[in-house]
Amino acid sequence: MHEYSIVTSLIEQIEQLARDNNANEIIKVKIKVGVLSGVEPQLLATAFETFKLDGICHNAELDMNIQPLVIHCRHCDTETELTERNIVCPTCHGTDTHVMDGEQMMLMQLEMNTP
Numbered sequence: 001m002h003e004y005s006i007v008t009s010l011i012e013q014i015e016q017l018a019r020d021n022n023a024n025e026i027i028k029v030k031i032k033v034g035v036l037s038g039v040e041p042q043l044l045a046t047a048f049e050t051f052k053l054d055g056i057c058h059n060a061e062l063d064m065n066i067q068p069l070v071i072h073c074r075h076c077d078t079e080t081e082l083t084e085r086n087i088v089c090p091t092c093h094g095t096d097t098h099v100m101d102g103e104q105m106m107l108m109q110l111e112m113n114t115p
Contacts, residue, residue: 026060026110027113028063031107036085037105068081069081069102071087072100074096076094078091
């Protein structure tokens with residue numbers, strides 16, 4: 001389950017940002033998870049709940065925004081937002097598409113307490 005390694009890296013990034021900002025507690029972690037990111041949201045949430053217990057995130061809430069897949073069809077020049085993993089244009093059924101968004105997982109925002 002690669003979600004464990006993703007959460008480990010996420011928590012390391014959060015801890016570094018907390019140190020950089022002299023924070024002593026993380027309250028909320030907001031992330032964006034793209035439909036094509038390869039991350040299973042429920043497994044990621046479970047891994048976060050497990051790994052957060054030993055550090056500065058122990059009371060943190062995970063706020064996950066699932067980013068739809070946004071594709072641009074070069075054939076019919078249509079931009080479409082999709083919620084499933086599909087890169088075929090729903091308008092013309094063409095396959096000459098370009099993924100514009102929905103492939104990444106990103107840390108978007110942290111809420112933290114400072115002393």
